[in-house]
Amino acid sequence: MNNIKANRLKDQIFKFWGIACTLLGLVLLAIFIGSILIDGLQRIDWDFITSLPSRKAERAGIYTALMGSVWVLVLTTIIALPLGIAAAIYLEEYARKGKLSSLLEVNISNLAGVPSIIYGLLGLEIFVRILEMGSSVLAGSFTLALLILPIVIVSTREAIKAVPQSVRDGSFALGASKWQTVARQLLPASFGGILTGVILALSRAVGETAPLIVIGALTYVPFAPESPMDEFSVLPIQIFNWISRPQEGFEVNAAAAIIILLLITFLMNGIAVFFRNKWQKKLG
Amino acid sequence: MRKFKEVFIEKSLLTSALITILITLGIILVLSLEAVNFFREVPIIDFLTDTQWTPLFTDKHFGIMPLLSGTLLTSFIAIAFAVPVGLSISIYISEYAPRSFRKSIKPALELLAAVPTVVYGFFALTVVTPFLQSFIPGLSGFNSLSAGLVMGIMIIPFVSSLSEDALHAVPNSLREAAYGMGSTKLQNSFRVLVPAASSGIIVSIILAISRAIGETMIVAIAAGQQPRLTMDPTVPVETITAYIVQVSLGDVEHGSLEYRTIFAAGITLFIFTFLLNTFSYKIRKKFREKYE
Amino acid sequence: MTQQVNDNIVDKSIKRVHKLEAKGVKVFYDDFEAIKGIDMQIKANKVTAFIGPSGCGKSTFLRLFNRMNDYVDGFRMEGEILIDGENIYKKKVNVEQLRKQVGMVFQKPNPFPKSIYENVAYGLKIQGIKDKKYLKEKVEDSLKQVALWDEVKDDLNKSAMALSGGQQQRLCIARTLAVEPSIILMDEPTSALDPLSTAKIEELIYELKQKYTIVIVTHNMQQAGRISDYTAFFYLGELIEYDKSKKLFTNPEKQQTENYITGRFG
Missing domain, CATH: 1.20.5 (Single alpha-helices involved in coiled-coils or other helix-helix interfaces)
Known part of the structure; x- marks a missing residue:
């Protein structure tokens, strides 16, 4: 007892x-x-968001970094989205079980675990030097696109997998080809799930700092980028830069910029969760 | 015609999938080519045994040990903090918490992993370090303790989420068997469920270690930039990742030896995480077969 | 069973009379009413079988007697379950102590993924018994009771998962016996087994009723007829008929019972 x-x-x-x-x-x-x-x-006020960076803490703003982040985000999406979804469709619907598909599988799982800074080294050699993009928005976007590619692939596969087999059977029975089944049935049915995964991957990209530092993104840019070949900075690098400065005022700037960055990250996560719930309900 | 279109589409999709293999090959090639150039100038034996890392000084030493010890020290602190806490969370959520609580707490915890690491770095430097200094008098402004602890907070959800999935996957019949014999939840958890879910839990821990080793911004901001061979958590150290950031921020000429050091450091990091990831993948594969 | 009793484990106040009683019992899963008001008395040292079509509530009802439904989401109960006159759903009742007294065998054999020895010793170990010699004797004794000892005595350290289905189920019964319960609940214990293993378990149940009060849920009416002294027929959450097995199977009072046992539905 x-x-x-x-x-x-x-x-x-x-x-x-x-x-x-x-x-x-x-x-x-x-x-x-x-x-x-x-x-x-x-x-935080309107000036803080619309001001250019400055060596004086109280006059400095995040405008160029914020615009850099927006540029990078858009280009990263354009590069990673089609590639990731296509790879996921291949693995989930086309690939036969065998050496190739298991190699692809191990490989993607491994890529997901490669530290982000290693992607920076890859981007530095391939995009910045060999493809001569320089430390441009484009080079940064390619680097981040490769970084989030495994996440996009994995979440897209999950979403496609969640579509019941009966949908495939039904479509094939009506004489649809494989691609017709994918494009007209599976992608629309898994859209919500794919969207959730993509937004989560992008929210990861928004917060990434190290790989962009490695490819040579600037810590101080006086102008917002106007084309993909322009040099750039992003919000997290701006924060990092302010953190590393000893003067008191910059710590306040860093805190203010962090509020903006967290707002963006949490907002994206919130939207992702919202879509996930909505989609899961629809899938029943 | 339709046949042709189908084949074309399949090939394009295949190409996209194959690009992932190109990425891996690219990483391996880039790292090893530059590293080979590095090792032409620095004997690999010096790299592995020299106890100083001073490539940016006039008296150059290229021993990876100080960077490695910094990496392992901060990671060890993070893991020592995150594993017990994360595992307790997973057991609590899976076995004790009411279902409604479980549904809302999981996304909340995953939010911890969504916070950008640069933000955690700021947290470590401006909140945790001053707090720790209030009762650890000798604590330096940059130190591995604060960085490690904050990194631990960041990886808690990696441990708790995957472990919880593993516990949840244990068939209910085992749970009932143990309860049926008069086990408390605690006894059931530690004597039956954790052993049954051990492979999944081990995977979560390995992934957390891999994550900690590759983490960059927290340690670059809060642990310092002084490579030193020490196990003292109160002094500044430098990790492999922080060194790469330090060099990247400076003006190092392409093709110089200093430039190549970041690839030598990078390949060391890559080998560690690659081994850990491959190991965890193998276990995961086995584990999946067990329950399906 | 040896009468060597460790003072730490056995509460002397527990009388070895083991009468079960349900008074006005209703069970809800969220809004669904799974048991619709049952009053029943189950006799000590007899085998009582619960029969009825799937979803009739017989398993739910069985699991009330060791409070295994407590972990089911949305579970709610009204009424009283009494063991030897004590309401086991009272607040101060120690559920772990109760389950030690009321053992349970499940539908599918569910050995722990541990060695045979560890499986049988588990229930004793969680009570804090560390005496190796006592544990060993107890494991041997329990395995002998289920006639498994001769088959596994050289493999006690092997994984229980390597045993056949029938052996696993006998192991699970041995595991239950090791903690010396007074009542054993069995939830379709042979439904996942082959006929030969089933016969062995039925034989075992017949022997066990000398010492234990046994309640068994079964799908198999022949089985109920063979091994039980009393049989209760459940339908849609209600107790339709409850009588001596001989009587119920040969001359049921209710039309529904007759329909079921003659195979007209179910």
Whole structure:
């Protein structure tokens, strides 16, 4: 009886430990966001968003970095989206089980685990030097596109896999070809799931810093990029730059820019979750 | 005609899939070509045994050990923090928490992984380090303790989410068997479910380690840029990734030895994470067969 | 069963009379009413069989007696379940203690992915018993009771997953016996087994009823007829008829019972 009581007590203790652990990360995140808001919120105004960078903290803004992020985001999407979805369709619907498909599978799983900074080294040699793009928006976008490609492929495959087999059977039975089945049935049915994965991948790209530093993105750009071949900076690099400066004012700038970056990231995640829920309901 | 179109489409899709293999080949080629150039000038034995890393000084040393020790130290701190916490979370969510709570807590935890790492770096530098300094007097402004702990927070969801999936995949019949004999949830969790889900849990831990080793911005911001061979968590160190960032920020000429050091450092990092990822993939493959 | 009893484990206050009783029991899963008000008394040291078509609530009802439904989402219960006159759904009842007293064997054999020895010793170990000699004796004793000892005595450290389905199920029964319950609930224990293994388990049940109160859910009416003293027929969450097995199978009172046992539906 005593043993059983002791076991119950241990069980209760672990339960509270589990709750504490679960809340720990979230509480820390809340503390951090709170402290950032206190530091940075007062600094955010329209000027902060529309001003060019400056060596004086109180006059500096994030305009060029923000525009750089937008450019990179759009180009990354244009490059990674068709490539990733096409690869996923091949793996899920066309590939026969065999050496090639298992090689592709191991390879994609491995790519997903390659540290982002390694993609930076790849981009530096291939895009910046060999293809002579220089440290341009285009080189940065290609680098990030390769980085998020495995994520896009994996999530697209999941979404296509979730479409019931009966849909395929039905389409084939009516005489549709494979591609017709994919294009008219599977892609529309898995659209919500694909969208969720793509948005999540892009939210990862928005926050990436290291690979872009490696390909030579600037920490100080006086002008917003106007073409894909222009040099650029992005929001996270701007934040990094401000963090590394000793003057007090820049820390406030960093906090303010972090608020904007978190806003973008959380918004994208929120949209992704929204689409996922909507899509899952539709799929039943 | 229709046949031709179908074949053309299939080939295009195949090409897209094959590009992923090109990426891997590209990474391996780029890293090893530059690294080979590096090792022409620096004997590999020096690279592995020299205890100093000073490529940017006049007295140049090219020993990877200090960078490696910095990487392993920060990763170790992160893992030592994230694994117990993450595993406890996964057990709590999978076995104790009410279902409604489970549904809302999982996306909330995954938000921890969505925060950009540069933001975590700022957190480590401006919040965690000053806080730790208030009761660890000798703590330097840059240190591996603070960076490691914050990195731990970042990888908690990697551990908790995958482990929770593994626990959840354990057939309910085992749970019922253990409860049926009078187990408490705690006994059921640690004596039956965790052993049964061990492969999935191991995978989650390996992936977390791989993630910690490759993490860049947190350590570049909060752990410092001083390569030193030490296990002391209170002093500045430099990781492999932070070194690559440091060189990239400076003005290093293409083709110079300094330029090549980042590829030598990069290939070291790549080999580590490649081995870890391959290992976890193998386990995952086996694990999947077990339950399907 | 050896009478060597470890003072730590066995609560002397538990009487070895093992009568089960349900009073006005209703069970809900969210809004669905799975059990619609059942009153029933189950006799000590007898085998009672629950029969009825799939979804009639017989398994749900069985699992009330060791509170296994507690973990099912949306589960809610009204009424009382009494064991020897004690309501087991009272707040202060220790569920782990209850389950030690009311053992359960499941539909599919569910050995833990551990060695044969560890499987049988599990229930004792979680009570904190560490005495190796006692554990060993207990494992041997339990395996002998289910006539598995001779088949596995040289392989005690081998994984239980390597046993055949029938052996696994006997192992699960041995595992249940090792903690010395007074009541054993069996939820279709032979439905996943071949005829030969089924025969062995039925034989075993026949022997076990000398010492235990056994309640068994079964799909197989021949089985119910062969091994049970009493049989209860459930239909759509209600207890339709409950009587001595001989009587129920040869001369049922209710039309529904007759339809079912003669195979007109189910």
